[in-house]
Amino acid sequence: MSFTGRGDTSRGSDAERREMSIHYTHRIDRETAEQLLCGVPAGAGPLADLLAAAAAPARAAELAGEQAALVAFRLARLAPATEPRRQSMIQTALAKLLTVKVAAATIGITALSGVALAAGTGTLPTDLDKAPKAHPSQSQSSEAQANGAGGPKSPKPASKGNENDPKGTPSPSMVGLCKAYQAKAGAEQGKSLESPAFTALVEAAGSKDKVAAYCTVALAVKASESPKARATARATDKPDPQNTSTPVEPGTKPEKPAPSVSPTPRYTAN
Amino acid sequence: MTVSETVVSQATDDLSLAVVRAQSGDDEAFCLLYRAVQPGLVRYLRALVGEDADDVASEAWLQIARDLGSFRGDVDGFRGWAATIGRHRAMDHLRKLRRRPVGSPLDDLADLPANDDTAGRALEAVASSEAIAMIAALPRDQAEAVLLRVVMGLDAESAARVLGKRAGAVRTAAYRGLRRLAARLDAAGDERARRPQR
Numbered sequence: 396m397s398f399t400g401r402g403d404t405s406r407g408s409d410a411e412r413r414e415m416s417i418h419y420t421h422r423i424d425r426e427t428a429e430q431l432l433c434g435v436p437a438g439a440g441p442l443a444d445l446l447a448a449a450a451a452p453a454r455a456a457e458l459a460g461e462q463a464a465l466v467a468f469r470l471a472r473l474a475p476a477t478e479p480r481r482q483s484m485i486q487t488a489l490a491k492l493l494t495v496k497v498a499a500a501t502i503g504i505t506a507l508s509g510v511a512l513a514a515g516t517g518t519l520p521t522d523l524d525k526a527p528k529a530h531p532s533q534s535q536s537s538e539a540q541a542n543g544a545g546g547p548k549s550p551k552p553a554s555k556g557n558e559n560d561p562k563g564t565p566s567p568s569m570v571g572l573c574k575a576y577q578a579k580a581g582a583e584q585g586k587s588l589e590s591p592a593f594t595a596l597v598e599a600a601g602s603k604d605k606v607a608a609y610c611t612v613a614l615a616v617k618a619s620e621s622p623k624a625r626a627t628a629r630a631t632d633k634p635d636p637q638n639t640s641t642p643v644e645p646g647t648k649p650e651k652p653a654p655s656v657s658p659t660p661r662y663t664a665n
Numbered sequence: 666m667t668v669s670e671t672v673v674s675q676a677t678d679d680l681s682l683a684v685v686r687a688q689s690g691d692d693e694a695f696c697l698l699y700r701a702v703q704p705g706l707v708r709y710l711r712a713l714v715g716e717d718a719d720d721v722a723s724e725a726w727l728q729i730a731r732d733l734g735s736f737r738g739d740v741d742g743f744r745g746w747a748a749t750i751g752r753h754r755a756m757d758h759l760r761k762l763r764r765r766p767v768g769s770p771l772d773d774l775a776d777l778p779a780n781d782d783t784a785g786r787a788l789e790a791v792a793s794s795e796a797i798a799m800i801a802a803l804p805r806d807q808a809e810a811v812l813l814r815v816v817m818g819l820d821a822e823s824a825a826r827v828l829g830k831r832a833g834a835v836r837t838a839a840y841r842g843l844r845r846l847a848a849r850l851d852a853a854g855d856e857r858a859r860r861p862q863r
Contacts, residue, residue: 423844425840428843429836431843432821432839442846442847445799446796446815448795451796453700454793454794457708458699460703460723461696464729465695465699467727467730467731468687468692468730
């Protein structure tokens, strides 16, 4: 693909000169370039064809992550309507997905039943002090910072919402359920979803046939765990009934990763 | 306004509506956005993280899903926002791998299957992945500028915001990228013309 200085011995100096002259005669001007960048349809020359191919409609493989994205979207939506609480719930839910390894190690039968219970009352991701997401604030690229794109994600007073939450108790971990689910062999997976132990998982995923995709989310982000997030999650992953009565910490921690996660301000004016 | 412009404008309006609906929790609207934006996003990320683009795009979507409520803007803004998130996740990813971004032409060439004839085939019916690979092999600033414009559908100003540069710099980078691509295509065409017919 490198056509300049390609050390092709079969090509004579005549050919190279010819190539050079073609480069110059076919040099595009800025106006043409701008038109091409705005999407000139294929057929207007090789370069237009190339760009049209680059922007061609999606291939199925490119959309393979749709279910996983939808699951994340649903998790975010599970949060109650109040905005501050919603934010921390969402972060918590995703932190859950991001800490699959820890959860798998610490989840036991008791936790599982706790999950089912919590899910039944609509409080899936509850332990609000566990939001550390796997994106330390220094993770921003310098360009991004110069850009200011990672700018102020208006820190919301999440603690307010937590304070009044009566049921933010056990540590329901969908990832733990996913692990349990995936540990089953092929045909047994389907059967296992009939079991009450997995009710919460099925509800969270939306339906039985979406459980597999739902659980794939956890695996998809597993690799992105930072050691820091892992350590924090380990420290807090046990069910802690005190969570409900200690709203201050929960309110502050989730905001920590905020700078790297919400590059919205540049677009807010649109 | 031409017919095709009307169609495009209608689609844009529909997607802007989808942004609003998704923000109020509509599954279907979210999927609509995903299908509209993901192909461009993953192709853009290809230039930054190569074959890890799918994983990085998945991470980006987790964040998009989570933060959608705080996003303000129409679908064009959404594309830029998604690209910014994807870019941040790509940079995180690269930092994690402790390696430099892909994008140096020479580094990339080794990874491309059948790289010898990619440009040649571009003259016929080039698969999108090959076209992306060819653009991704440009110097990185050029590759990013071209891909943000062409596959993410951003204008120069929006692309500049994603990249943290001035719009003029992005225009120039994209222009240089196109010129280089044109030269490669020309060279490929030239070579094909001299090649014995098969």
